[in-house]
Amino acid sequence: MRLAVCSVLCAGALGLCLDVPEKTVRWCTISSHEANKCYSFRDNMNNVLSVEGPHVTCVERTSYLECIKAIVANKADAVTIDGGLVFEAGLAPYNLKPVVAEFYGSKDDPQTHHYVVAVVKKGSDFQLNQLQGKKSCHTGLGWSPGWNIPIGILLPSDLVEKAAAKFFADSCVPCADQTAFPKLCQLCAGKGTDKCACNSHEPYFGYSGAFKCLQDSVGDVSFVRHMTVFGGLKENLFQIHFIQKGEADAMSLDGGFIYTAGKCGLVPVLAENYLSQDGKEQLGSKCVNTPVEGYYVVAVVKKSDADLTWDSLRGKKSCHTAVGTSAGWNIPMGFIYNQTGSCKFDEFFSQSCAPGSDPASSLCALCNGSGTPAHTCAPNSHEGYYGSSGALRCLVEKGDVAFVKYPTVLRNTDGKNPEAWAKDLKQEDFQLLCLDGTRKPVTEAQSCHLAIAPSHAVVSRKDKADFVRRMLFNQQELFGRNGFEYMMFQLFKSSSKDLLFSDDTECLTNLQDRTTYQKYLGPEYLHAIANMRQCLHSELLDACTFHGN
Known part of the structure; x- marks a missing residue:
């Protein structure tokens, strides 16, 4: 089964939107998290582009349908939506056009599609043709992976909502009318008016929400796109996997994850050297060549x-x-x-x-x-x-x-x-x-x-290690604690805590001869990890150990 392309909608081609006199694109968002990201996008656009633009402003609505209506009413210009909604938005009375597609896959194999999958927990004893009477989790009403495609295959009927309510025992289908079809919202976790909402106020909304509905054992089956499952990996393990595949180059990791990264063939590149306990610099210009002490x-x-x-x-x-x-x-x-x-x-x-x-x-x-x-x-x-x-x-x-x-x-x-x-x-x-x-x-x-x-350290693939080291030293000279452009951006300071690097990092330092994960972590820490190994389940670590890294 294939999923339709997830596209960006605009009241005309994006180029036409940028040709209006004010050169501003009004981006429509459906949650506070989306809005915050949009505002950050807007501010960074303003920082890097000239006053002539183009510029981005942010429009807040409560659902994708409300965003589509806002674009038609010329109160917004663009929104990113699922392929099923692209189809609906292209029909009268909206008549909108998709203009840009999201690319998935890898740099060498870009794709504008992904696969629709029906996910169950390992050990479930039913097949795809035995879903009747099961509890189901869906991304949202009208979404390609969570609704249009699976329901179209299972229930080829004009009255799909009524048929789905009869087919499944209970469901969570965000955006459904819970007054008309209460069973379609029975499993949803939102409180009050947020139950079955068409945005992230409903915890089981969207791809990750539908998967969480299954993870929480609320539903028996979840209809999502295939990449959603890999999103269930712990975040650092997912990032290690991306570096291993060549889809990313570097990240800073805690010692426990350096062990996993090392087993997957990655190497430590630079280590974090920390400030003194009172938060002051203690090494100065000697920092980059001072051995880390942990x-x-x-x-x-x-x-x-x-x-x-x-x-x-x-x-x-x-x-x-x-x-x-x-x-x-x-x-x-x-x-x-x-x-x-x-x-x-x-x-x-x-x-x-x-x-x-x-x-x-x-x-x-x-x-x-x-x-x-x-x-x-x-x-x-x-x-x-x-x-x-x-x-x-x-x-x-x-x-x-x-x-x-x-x-x-x-x-x-x-x-x-x-x-x-x-x-x-x-x-x-x-x-x-x-x-x-x-x-x-x-x-x-x-x-x-x-x-x-052991201190946190930056890891990379062996073929990228020298490049990553040079790049980070260069950026540290600009944005480190004594960098030439420190007032513009602080490499070791976060709006939240410990983003990219630990906030108490004084500098990134050379590793001397500790350039393998075994040498960097040291025998005592490796022994401690070995003792805990049977209590730690990591599919990535199991796979890398099996392949002999």
Whole structure:
């Protein structure tokens, strides 16, 4: 089965839109996330193009149909929509035209199509011709992969909505009329008027939403495009896969993911050298050639929980940077595994936030997803408790212990972080748990830490390593902490936390002779990873290990 092209619609050809006197394209968005990206796109266009334009402005609507109507009414100019809606928008009374197609596939094999697939969980005991009476998850009413194609094949009827409501036990079909067809919205997760909504206010809307409906075991089958399934890979593993395939060249990774990247044939290129614990530069011009020393992994608790020690963590609520990371997972859970001999970490702690875990498990019970259910427990910045600062926030708001890199507490207390959750925090409100059962102030990590973890490092393919190294050194000279263009852009500063690189990076430094993942990570860390290997399931790591990298 093939999916129609996902296209951009405009009131005329895009060239005609750009020929209007104001040279402005009004882009239509259907959610706050889309709008924010559009505003960022607009601002960056203004920065790089001359005042003559062309320019982009952003128009907010609540659904793709509303965007189509806005274009017809000359209140917007363009929107990106699914192929099924391209067909509808081309009919009267809209009469709009597709002008640009999204390319998929790879650079060597570009494609303007993708495949429609019916996805089920492994172990399901039914076939495609046995879907009647099952619970179904759909991207949206009128979408090619989620509705038009599968329903057209299963139910060749003019009254498809009525027929689908009878064919499936229950469904989530965002954009459907839940008054007329309540069964088509029965499985949707939106609250109140957002239930079955035609935008991201409905958690099961769109490709990732329909797949999440299946992941959450709400539905038995999900109709999506084939690439959606690969989007289910943990984010860093997905990016490693892209670098391995040659569709990307480099990224900065935590030590745990450097291990996976190394098994997949990638090599470390440069390492992050960190600022001093008070947030000041300590190496200056010597930074790029100073060997990296790694960072302390610490267990942080509230000073007010005076009876909590390393030996009394069972049954407590835990906060982790993400599954697979050194500070938040591999090292602390490695110690716990050595104590218990069990990988059932969800039974050791009562509740946790460990981004990257199964959203339905207790390991995600504390996560907040930035208020959006679809992002809950995601191993990226969409999850508010992701990363070291996120894990500390989790501790402040919900948890008993946070496993983070040092000096996370120092960077987020005493006014150093103006965000609402952190602005009133005091350094003395927290303490470190030591492995010997004692507790110490957060400034004494040197004598009270779980381990020293390798610094984050940039990885690439061997054939690109030299080029990536030269490029990053060049960009560091421009946008590093002492760069010539530092005021224009800060390489090691993020609007959120730790985007692209860790925010406490002083510079990217040479690796000396540590240019393989084994040499970079060192024997102690490799031993720790080996102990945890049976508790970590990674399809990418399994595949790369099988192929002998």
